[in-house]
Amino acid sequence: MILTGLLCGALLGFVMQRGRFCLTGGFRDMYLTKDNRMFYALLIAISIQSVGVYALIQMDLIKFSAGAFPWVSTIIGSFVFGIGIILAGGCATGTWYRAGEGLIGSWIALFGYMAMAAMMKTGALVPVNNSLKDYTAPHNSIADTFGISVWPFIALLVIITLWVVIRTLRKPKVAIPSMKAKRKGLNHLLFEKRWHPFFTAVLVGLVALLAWPLSEATGRNSGLGITTPSANILQYLVTGDDDKFINWGVFLVLGIFLGSFIAAKGSREFRFRAPDAKTAVSSFIGGILMGFGASWAGGCSIGNGLVMTAMMTWQGWVSLVFMILGTWTASYFVFVRPRTKAKRQASAATAAATA
C-alpha cells in the first residue's frame, strides 16, 4: 500500500518536469517581470484540491483536523523558506524534480534541505524548532474562526480563481516560437509538446487530491508533503529505524525524483550538469534555509502553499504570503541589486571617460 506513494510521486514528478511547474520561478517573476501566470496556476491547483478533498470529507471518506495555528513560527519560517528557495534555485519539490533532471546543484540543495529538516525535527535543533510553537492562535481553520461552514470560503476561492484565469486567457496572445516537432502522437504530447501552465496546474491539483485517499489508506492523514518525508529518508538512513521513518511520504518524494527522471530521460532533457562553485555554495545555503524555514513553518511551498491553503487554514494562506515576500526579498538582493549596481558603475565609468 505504501508503494502507492511512489506512483503518486512519480505522476507529480512527471507532470511538474514536463509542465515546467516551478513555484520559485512563479513567485520570483511576480516581482521581477510582473508575471502572475504561475501564481494563477497555483490557485487552480489549490481550488481543484480544495473542492475535491472537502467533498471526500463531506462523504466521510477521509478525516482532517486543522488544529491550532502556530502563527509566529509560520510567518518567520515561511519568510526564511522563501529566501532559501531563491538561493537554491527551486522550492522543495522543484529541487526534487530538478535532481531528477540531473542537476548536481539541486542534489546539493536537497542534501542541505534534508539534513537541516532532520536536525530540526529529531536532532540537535529540536529546541529551536519548538521555541516558537507556544505562540499559537486557537483556530487554524479559517471557517472555525468565523464559526461557519468551509464551503463559502471554497466558493470564494473558486470564483476568484476563475476570474483571474479567464482574464488571463482572454488577453491577446503572442505566438511563442517553439522547436520543430520531431515526434508524433502520444510520444509528442508526453515528451515534446509545451504544456500550458494552467493545464499542468489542473493535473497537479488532481494528483494532490489523489494523494489524500492513497495516503490515508496507509494511516497517514494528510495530502502531499515534502519536508517531513525528505527528513525521514535521512533519519531512516542514519538510525535504521524503518518503523518510525519509512512511510507513504518517503515513497512520495522518491517517486517525484523517479517521475522527473523518466520525463527528462524520455524527452532528452536528462544530463548530469555540475554547477560552478558559486552556484554550488548558494544551492547548499539555500537548501539549509529551506529545511530550517519549512520545519518552522510546518510546511514548504507544497505542504503549506498547495495543501494547507486548499484545506482553508490560516497556516496555509499566511505561509503563502510570507513565502512570496521571502522570494521577493531574496530576488532583490540576488537579481535586482547586482544589476543596478553594475549599471551605475558602467555609467560612472563612461562619465569619467568623457569628463
Place this chain on the structure above:
Amino acid sequence: MQKKLAVVGMVCPFPLIEAKQEMETLQSGDELVIDFDCTQATEAIPRWAAEAGHSVTNFEQIDDASWTITVQKK
C-alpha cells in the same frame, strides 16, 4: 552582426537575465545566439523574445539537455 552568448552551466533565471542584458548592447537586426542547458529556459527565453517583439530565427535541441536559440533584435 551575430553575437554568441554561452550560458551553458548557468541555472535559471540567469540565462534569460544574461540574454536580456546582452540584447541591450546590440543594434536592431543583429542576432544573438544563445546556447543553454537549463530546461526552464526552453520556455522562458522564447517567451521573452516573443513578448519583447524580437524574432526567433532558429531554435533547436543540439543534444541531451542542451539547446540553441537565435534571437534577432527588433
